[in-house]
Amino acid sequence: MTLAMDTQAHAELHEHFGERYSHAPGVLAQHGQDEGGAETHLPEAVVFARSEADVKVVLDVAQRFSVPVTPFAAGSSLEGQLVPVRGGISLDLSQMDRVLDVQPQGFLATVQPGVTYPALNKVLRPHGLFFPVDPGAPATLGGMAATNASGTGAVRYGTMRDNVLELRALLPSGESVRLGSKARKSSAGYDLKHLLIGSEGTLGVITELTVKLHPLPAHLAVLRCHFGSIELAAQCAASVMQAGLQPERLELMDERQLRAVNLHEGANYPEAPTLWIELAAPSLTGLDESLSLCAELCREGGAEGLLTARSETERAQLWEARHHAYYAARALHPGHRLLTTDLCVPLHQLAPVIAFTHRLCAEHELDASFVGHVGDGNFHVLFHALPDDVATWQIIHHVYDLMVTEALVVGGTCSGEHGIGLHKPRHLAREHGDLLSLMRGVKALFDPQGLMNPGKIFEAED
Structure with missing residues (x-):
């Protein structure tokens, strides 16, 4: 049920944020749904934060006037995480978009939560480095951490949990906490950093992240091939992994999805279950050996129409169908x-x-x-x-x-x-039903008033 905001809360927020505080219909509509688009609930107001101090002001008002707060950035989540089901404030962090520090020799960068991963990689490229978590949409790092996003690079580099070293967050009380460290490993106490990663904005607001960086691969190539059935394609993918080839990316699309891409793009990709396998090596000789072994495994697994791309342009062309899949559908x-x-x-x-x-x-x-x-x-x-x-x-x-x-x-x-959000609480209950009371206890400890992104992760209690 939507909670009507107190007029004094509106007044305080408007006084502090001015034009960055909005209840214009178009702005509310933009913040009322995510990329999944299954449900729409409008917030009562949108605040555009530019600093941690701004976030603190919002949380202070929320606590004093019992106003729900739903963090928002790129709007690219798929499970309703950004939908303000109980109204209140949509806290837009997209203007907190500065890369604060890059330490090439330490292989780390510190960013505000509104930085998108393509924007970070543009800054990193001259240093010969990149950030590997690639969920496809131009998502922000704060949102990616909040949902523990992964994507195409996870097979080689892991998820956000594997690539965030340290984060700064504001708890619902307004208390600022720094979790983790810039060291590559730690055994110091409870791992509260990983508790916030994947918490979908229900425990606090991430205001800063320090992430791991990786060297750009020296040599890359992509192999694409198709199969007579989706099961054969999946079996081949497992064989490639079992061979220890450590692909950078290993992706699958079926015939229906390729048909959608062909119709949408005016292309003529073979409409059959297809694998894309990206390999990297420090030398051309090593890359050739990996490609040869990979091609042999694919043929043994029933692959046809093997294509290999080495140049950046050729690789982009080979990946085009996979990148356009969701929008083509x-x-x-x-x-x-x-x-x-x-x-x-x-x-x-x-x-x-x-x-x-x-x-x-x-x-x-x-x-x-x-x-x-x-x-x-x-x-x-x-x-x-x-x-x-x-x-x-x-x-x-x-x-x-x-x-x-x-x-x-x-x-x-x-x-x-994708996370749990609005759409998967019943599935979470099936998977971790014996732990839900413990999870609810953690939520209550961090957010006793239940104001942070309410209605997400857990099924509503009677």
Whole structure:
């Protein structure tokens, strides 16, 4: 239920922020949904913060007047994390977008939460360095930390939890805390940094991050190939990982998704389950050896149409279909709502779980497409239907429940990278039901008034 803001709260915020405090209809609408677009709830006001001091002012007002606060930045999340379901303030951190420090010799950079990972990488490139977490959309590092995002680079470099050394945050009380350190490892006390990473803005507001950097690979190449079935493609992905090739990226798309890309882009990619495998090496000789072994594994796994790209332009062309997948699917079905699922399973279970899910969709006559960061066992099914097609959505959610059940049975998780947000609390309860009371206790300890991004992660209690 939306809580109406006190007029004094409005007055204090307007006095402090001036034009950076807005309740214009267009601004409210922009902050009322995320990229997933499944639900819309308008905030009562939007505050554009430019400093930690600004964030502190907002949290102080929120505490005194019991106003919900929902952090917001690029708006690229998919599970409703940014939707202010109880109104209140949408706290926009996108203007906190400065790269504060780069230490090339220490392989680290310190940034404000509104810095996007493409913007950071543009700054780092002259130093021969890059930040590897790439969720696809131009997401901000603060939002990526809040959801523990990963994406295409996770197979080689890990998720945000693996790449944030230190963060600064404001707790709901307004207390500023610095968690972690700039050292590469630590065994000093409870790991509170990792508690905030993935907490989706429910425990506090991240105001600064120090992240790990990595050298740009000396030599890169991409191999693309297609298969007779999605199960064969997934089996081949597991074989590549088992061979110890350590790909930079290993991605999968099925025939339906490639058909969407072809129609959207006017392209003519083979409409078959396809793998993209990016390899790196310090020498051309080493790269050639890795490519040769990888190609041999793919052929043994049933691959056809092997293509290799070495130059930056060629690699970009080979990756184009994968990069455009989500937007192609949306464009192909105008007026439809898209549901992008997110499961992750142990690598040796990837092929059977994908095959199981593929059969489910066929049996229920669902027009669903598959994409995945399959090198680490993470895949997505993109469902779609008209928003008011109740019968189809019931089938979709039934199939999704069966998918999650299968993932949990084999030791997987209901979310590899998208988070829980509004859409997955019941799946979280199935995965960690015995721990929910402990999680709620952590939430209550950090946020006793329940004002930080309320309505997320947990199912509503009666």
